[in-house]
Amino acid sequence: MQWRVRPVLPFAKLIVALTMPALALIFAEGEWSRWALALLAMAxxxxxAARDVLVxxxxxxxxAGITVVTGFARRxxxxxxxxxxxxxxxxxxxxxxxxxxxxxxxxxxYLFTTNDLSADPESVASSLAGLRAVS
Structure with a gap:
């Protein structure tokens, strides 16, 4: 059994990242520090988003047990x-x-949200309990 990130999340994050330069254009008013902050936030x-796509x-x-993602992409x-x-x-x-x-x-x-699992945490917990009982 496996649970994965909702497929829409990486795309939503990329859309937000692409709006950063537009926001900087509106609010930066020629200040390089605001542009730098917008580019840093975008990166x-x-x-x-790349983490959601790669892992x-x-x-x-x-x-045998569970496998979890720790750090950026380590299992x-x-x-x-x-x-x-x-x-x-x-x-x-x-x-x-x-x-x-x-x-x-x-x-x-280890903490997982509904977005991390693409499922209700209650149903995942009961699935894990059933699998653990079989083991």
Whole structure:
């Protein structure tokens, strides 16, 4: 089983990155520091989108354990024996509710949003629980 980033996210990030020069043109008023900041923000968003394209699968699970993406594009395999808890954490701020899948592996805590998984964290948690029980 595997869960990947929503396909629309990299494209949305690239659209935002492409609007940065237009915003700089409007707001920079000839100041090089504002242009530099806009170009830096554009580059950061392009790198963020590139990560979504290069490493779309954020979480994978099999009978041996799970594989998660850490850092920019590094994958780490975690056996089921090291996983202490899998749960869904919900937060509500300013009228918006966010659900996170939380995987506690002792010395590491992995958090995944709905956008990271392209699925409801509750359903992913129940799928992981079923796979873990089979293992």
């Amino acid at each position: 950061a968003i392009v790198v963020w 779309p699968v954020r979480l994978a699970a099999d009978p 780490k395999q975690v056996p089921w024996s090291q996983i202490e808890r899998v749960r869904v954490e919900s937060t509500a701020r300013r009228g918006l509710r966010s659900d996170f899948l939380e995987i506690d592996a002792g010395d590491a805590l």
